[in-house]
Amino acid sequence: MKIRTIYAKSMQAGLRMVKEQLGPDALILSSREFPSPGSGRRATGIEIVAALDGEPEPQPSLLGEASTTAGQESEAPGRRPFTEPEDFCTFSARSFMEKDHREEPIPEDRTRCKRLEEEAPNPQPIRPDSATDAPLASRVYQWLLSKEISSSLASRLLEEACATLPFVDRAETAVLQQAVAAAARKLVAAPPEAGEAPAKRIVFFVGPTGVGKTTSVAKLAARLALKLRRKTGLITLDGYRIGAVEQLRAFAGLMGVPFRFVQAASELRRAIEEYAHRDYILIDTVGHGPRNPGPLRELGRLLSECGEAEGHLVVSAATKPADIPEIIMRFDCCAPDHLLFTKLDETRNLGPILDELVRTGRPVRYYSDGQRVPEDFHVASRDRIVDLVLNLNKGAHGAKHEYQHCRPSKPPSRPGSGLHAPAHLC
Template sequence: MKVKKYTASSMAEAMKQIRVELGSDAVILNSREVQSGGFLGLFKKRNIEVIAAVDHGAAILQKPMTKQKLPIHEVNRIDHREKLVIDHTTYEKQSQNDKLKAELKDLKEKLLTMSNTNSGQGPHYPDQLKLMQQLLMNHEIEEAIQSSLLTSLLEKWYVSGANASIDEVHSWLIKAMKDHISTIPFGGISFKKKYINVVGPTGVGKTTTLAKIAAECVINHKKKLAFITTDTYRIAAIEQLKTYAKILNVPMEVCYTIDDFKKAAETFRDYDLVLIDTAGRNFRNQQYVEDLKNVIDFDHDIETFLVLSLTSKQRDMEEIYKQFSIINIDKFIFTKADETSSYGAMYNLIIKFNKGAAYMTNGQNVPDDMIEFKPDFIAKMIIGVE
């Protein structure tokens, strides 16, 4: 069986494409409305996405009594439910006719199960796919992303002959989630830039996370490292970073102005890496982000990580990103994974803002309790596999 997905401006246009590429024996597996394009969420174009299939093996057995081509299967809506109507001709040999009828009847029943809607709540999925849908819902993966992932699983389901184990479906979901973000860069410090800047709102664990990164660079990568802190609003924050600097035996400078920052940069000109800690302030105050630009020289050889707590609401995390987007954010760092059981916000944000993640932290222990991010990381957390 050959399965292919089509996107067109209307069902009629989709049918035309299917007829040309798959022939008149094609059947419709699933259809839904999708949106594409647009600018800042506006002016999106509505299209129809259709999954069609053709069984070339069965087609070889067919021998029409006339020279006319078989009509493509049409999709009719009856009582607000999608129903597939399959037309076919009679065949010369009764044995072939019976076999094909049985195959078509079985396929029709499966397609009706997949395509019918339940009070407008969406398509019915096989039990294995329903489990994947429930996992995505439990982790609050956004509906549009769920639909895209499940469509991918549905294609694989029919290619497999509508018979796959739960472990196989697990592996499909992991691959589908990974493929959705395959073009986005992930991973920790690449050491291509000298300055690593960590920003974010108050209470997300920036200073502790910076200490974990520093320990990894000094202990595992043997880098000559220094600290700069611009968090002059909290004495405790300066003392905390001084403690980590003493433990790691690395120097530290406190900067109040852009001139202080430039002097510190000159002081550390022979160092491999300089980690910069910033003050945590109310993210709703745009002036805080503006103040950062008055203390840190963002024109330097610098990479910036935005730290977000997984205990926050996704709506707040989105607003935090938008506030900090006046400076270039390279990657996310997600903290406090040990304090929540829902990880979908990470995936949603990565797709929504097209930004990868560098690390995830899952505790307070330094230098432990920090994991470098990889593309399949979230899917495995959601599914619950190592």
Template structure:
């Protein structure tokens, strides 16, 4: 078995390196937060140390004795066909046993790794809070990071009052959110596209962003939509465009983009609404990528809904990794009581969070992501 260690920003960055070095059958033995060297010991960035392993190559998996036996059988004319078949059968059986043992070892390592993560000692004062975070769908790696941050504090957790534990928890979670929130929310690009699965509210979010530019920024805005699959989506965006006195162009294919932008000549910024479809459909991600190949200064936002379960949100994000994503928007913040997926997203993925959508109102129900307020929501502290 071959074992390698990687120091990366997040797990998503580690996967291609592991697959390149160890193959797609590799497994992750453990991962833990670490710090990259900084400038004179300061400005150290939080990194992730990932240990991965893979079984021996197919050639190495075959017992040397078995290979020698097969070769000698093939070369020895004194061994008749019956004996040769018997020898080869015995060799194949040995290989099957070896492969089975390796598979069992792999399963054992995976189960041991999972058990070790879940069985790490949780200090008594944190037990209730850890249960709360799990109920909020905060994933286990993030929880273990939070627990370790407590352990690194100046005061033992067991000596802290309930109020001190709560304040420290708030501070740690606020820091995590702050590291994953975009400091510059106003895009500099002239061509802004929203991508994401169906039903997350991309069209309404586009209207909110465009309205803010028109009403507060006094800018000339143009709207584009590639969502020719849903007539209602086109009509909805057209309605918003009429209210804001903003022109709209429907784009059926990537080849139509130059003509569409020419028709919107004079606009300072373009907002493009992409088609919302089942993200599992073959070709959907490629179709989005084709539209994003337009020659312009672009900024692309991944839009996800807070009403989506974390495991599904993770699958969507993994599927969309092939698309050039710059930032993240979370919608339906007002429609959930489960805020853990937001923390998981900023912890695991390199897409800075910019906006939270808090309702259907245009343009008022969109706010800049605020780490302190998001931490309070997750911990359950009233304003």
């Protein structure tokens, strides 16, 4: 199956482009109006997602359009010829181009439906389990969009999934969804060395303010020191946020690991030398806004004193999708080679995570979905990330995120239930 996303000034121009690029048998998966830059919310163009099935044999199309042969053109006596029902979402480019829709009056019921659709406050995309006459590929495509996966990545996943499936297997929604998940796993980069522990001895965490860097450092330190029994040392560069030093010092005291607060490059080198006998050194940093390049460059120069290190850019999963690429670009001066997503429990759709992992090609070793230390800090993998984003295997990794809101926000403290810093430090 070939899938193309086409942008045009009008529907007629877009359909002509569909016919030129995919031929008259192409089918429209979706179409929507979009504003051009500088035009505010006023729609000035059309986005059309079209598909063409490449199967040579005249079988029923994946998109639901009946295929005809020369022998089927003559109808038996007494039978009415088959005609496709009119459909707003999916129609063939051939039938549209053969009719002059500019001269055809719009029926009153269509006008009323269009007005109701425009007045809807938050129109939701079509989901695969809803009662709809939309074809299978269109439903799966809309299902991907409902996860807040970008239209370009959704088209790519659907095209690669269809290329790996026999034509007969595409008739099942679940089969096509699993094929999409398999295609997504191939696009996500895996960490250089899989495992619970970092691949390098020195590990630093950078990111904007309020994304959970300090808590992530404490969670990883607890995993290394208490579960894996590795000698771990903590260093913080964050002297700006009120209570940051005291918070990490309290966690270090609970775990029984040494702690240092440094502000200059010479102090950082000295602290690393003091921890020479430690298996791992975890470094917390100051949070900076992505549009403040001066302090970010200074932080990058300071972290260069660490030598060979593993860097994690911490990003909240609740961040607006449009802001994540800029955050990643701005923090490149600190040379992080991993992404670490936090606060997965604070958003329902995780599609932007998959978009950024595919776009940047950077691996993700850990993710966090709560405040408990260290229970809510998890080792990531390709399968786990894709399951969380698409939520197909609810019995495995996706169920925890899907029903996260059912868990008490403050679990009762009991021996062995985890580490909890003093209340005034949290």
